[in-house]
Amino acid sequence: MDGAGRAWSRRGVLLGSLVAGAALTGLPAGPGRALASTGAPGRAPVPPPGPPVAPGPPAVPGPVGDGLAHAEGVPAPYIARCFEWGARPPSSPPQIHDVRPIRILVHHTAGPNGTDYGVPAAHALARGIQRYHMDHNGWLDSGQHFTISRGGHVMEGRLWSLGELNRGRRVVEGAHSPGQNVIAIGIENEGTYTGATPTPMLWHSLRATCAYICDKYGIAPTELYGHRDFRDTLCPGDRLYAALPRLRREVASLMGRRVSRTEVVRSGWPALRGGDRGPAVEAAQYLLRDSGFYRGRPDGRYDARTGAAVTALQRAHRAGRPVCGACGADAGTGVLGGLSWPLLARPVRLGSAGVRGGRGAEGSGVPGGPGVPGDDVVRAVGVLAAARNTESVPDVVDGPAWQRLLSGPGTPVPGGGDPAGVANR
Known part of the structure; x- marks a missing residue:
């Protein structure tokens, strides 16, 4: 075993002693101390001269980092470089953009919750993800920037x-x-x-890694999201997604910043799937019927007919592509998430149409024109407003207003995306 391997082994022994007796099926209580190592053998590999460089997206606002006073002493977690876990060379050089990212997306691999927390298992995980992404998805390298094992080992994903x-x-x-x-x-x-x-080891390393990324790129600690916020997927899982407010708060603490509850809680687009029930499902059925994808009386049950309508919507808009992490299988298969909700919950001006609480009479079901709500859009707003005991709804129901009606108070998930021409591979 080489020097790097011995260093990893010592870290594994230390990590095990620090978490001995902890319940591995629950999140650790309190912010605590990040377990990621602050040392790294050698220097990070420098990209060879001449990698392709693309300008940053002009329509996307820059991160808050330009004017953000960084707290000193945010530790750099130990991140194993690609060559350390035995990565294959990319099929083509990764593209580098002359811009800083403005947020972090949290994913899960949707694989087994294994109990081998050692370094060899972590490195095998990274190789397996890369193999799937390159050989099955046809991507040039691992799709994610970084990977964290259940043992808390952090690894570089895509080269550079x-x-x-x-x-x-x-x-x-x-x-x-x-x-x-x-x-x-x-x-x-x-x-x-x-x-x-997640295991306590993974959780500690995740927050330490997020804090370091936020510090280096000037990303606000509140700008941490789940994959489902932007795609039709259940990723990163209901339990990890529900822990994101805590992650934002603890990352802010590691950076020496205070954040309010309003800042750490997001309203967002709910990820609906087969078997779900409630006002959000009923509202979705009304909106699907308004768009011509659903027939019948909405009943608030996400059954096979509702799933088929969602899938038809996604196919019509080419939204249902499998893109999630190591498995690539839980996106766009009838899950109504952050990609398809905006297609249904379009900005509308209610005006004199008013809001009818609950289901009310079915009426004509006449769809509206551009920016004009049809009967079913008004009913969808009414169902959500009644469920939240909202006495008044703004005249213009835009994306943020829809998110608050669907998910309750909180900061809406922002829009915006990559520039045109990004290869997504």
């Missing part, structure tokens, strides 16, 4: 991501989420977190 992060001025184009591959850093977390929570 670590070197550009350490410099803090440019970003490597990823392939972890179309529309977010330049303006967002993608972090893949080993496991499935629909019904389980």
